[in-house]
Amino acid sequence: MVVALDGFLDAGNAGAIACRHLAAEGADGVVVATFDVDQLHDYRARRPPMSFVRDHYEAYDAPRLVVRLLRDTGGTPYLLLHGPEPDTRWEAFCRGVREVVERFSVALVVGMGSVPMAVPHTRPIAITHHANNVELLTGTSPWQGELRIPSSAQALLEVRLGEWGHDALGFVAHVPHYVAQLDYPRASLALLEQVELAARLTIDLTELGTLAEEREEEIGRYLAANSEVGDVVAALEQQYDAFARAEESGSSLLAEDQPLPTGEEIGQQFEQFLAGLERPDETGGAG
Structure with a gap:
């Protein structure tokens, strides 16, 4: 069963996009289990969208947390749990997922997530691997020691x-x-490339690859027209490469003599970056 919950661990909407791709490739599939969202969702914190048409309300997009039965390109069946992360009753949610796992004899649960990091888009996407059984790990973790982080329903599910x-x-991108x-x-x-390896599924990623290339080209055009933002990305590249060299040599990850931007500089430049991607500009930047 593949799991991706919208909300906390979904930078770049990576999990949501991956779920939409899986549902589309599997012809949406049939819903085999649903959760009572009224008991799990904080409507005032995350208000569902709806339409107002001329003089009346319609098209209320009610949140849904469901499990679908899908098949990969080779016909292998698997389940997809997706929807908004529960705001309340995490333990009850975990018990509900356990019921699904045991009823359908699920052999492996694979979670997807993503977090924002100070990394450049011009380098490979780094993935953090985690598991409740060390024998399941398909990659090594760069983290050493213990990190105290905010919890999530998806993380608690793995523990339970x-x-x-x-x-x-x-996997966290x-x-x-x-x-x-x-x-x-x-x-x-x-993320889906990692899911393929871990769950032994075959997924057609052609369309998703095309979308990824288009977004990269869009970002590249904007950077080419805005040298100040490009300078910040270049500094992130230097930092990334310094860390990579340090890991390969086994030396300290604290690189010397690397000119890095301040937090204030990064914040100012990327506010402009996001604004530029959201609307066309005179230099031909993407909308």
């Missing part, structure tokens, strides 16, 4: 499934923080 004897692992508020299909592509 491990306590109940069910295997679960996941590192999305450049300056595009974290935009759709970033390149991260979705990286």
Whole structure:
């Protein structure tokens, strides 16, 4: 079963885009389980959209948290759990997922997520691997020691499934923080490539790859027309490469003599960056 919940761990809408791609490739599939969203969703914190047409309300987009039965390109069946992350009753949600796992004899649960990081879009997407069983890990983690982080329903689910004897692992894509508020299909592509390997599924990623290339070209055009933002990206590239060299040599990750921008400089430049991508400009930047 593949899991991707909208909300906390979804920088660049990577998980949501990946889910839409899976649903489209699997002809949407049939819904085999649903959750009572009224017991899980904070409507005032995340107000669902609806339409007002001339003189009346219509087209209310009610939030749905569902499990679909899909098939990959080779006909292998799998489940997809997707929808908004529960705002409340996380333990009850985990018990509900456990019921689905046991009823459908799910052998492996694979989670997808993404977080904003100070990395350049011109380098490979880094992936953090995690699992409730060390034998499931398909890659090494760059993190050393312990990190205290905000929890999520999806992370708690992995912990609880491990306590109940069910295997679960996941992948978190590192999305450049300056595009974290935009759709970033390149991260979705990286996540689904990991899902293919871990779950032994075959997924047609051609369309998603095309979308990723189009977004990269759009970002490249904007950077070419805005040298100040390009300078900040270049500094991130230097930082990324310095870390990569340090890891390869086994030396300290603290690189010396690397000119890096201040937090204030990054914030100012990327506010302009996001604004430029959201509307056309005179230099031919993308909308």
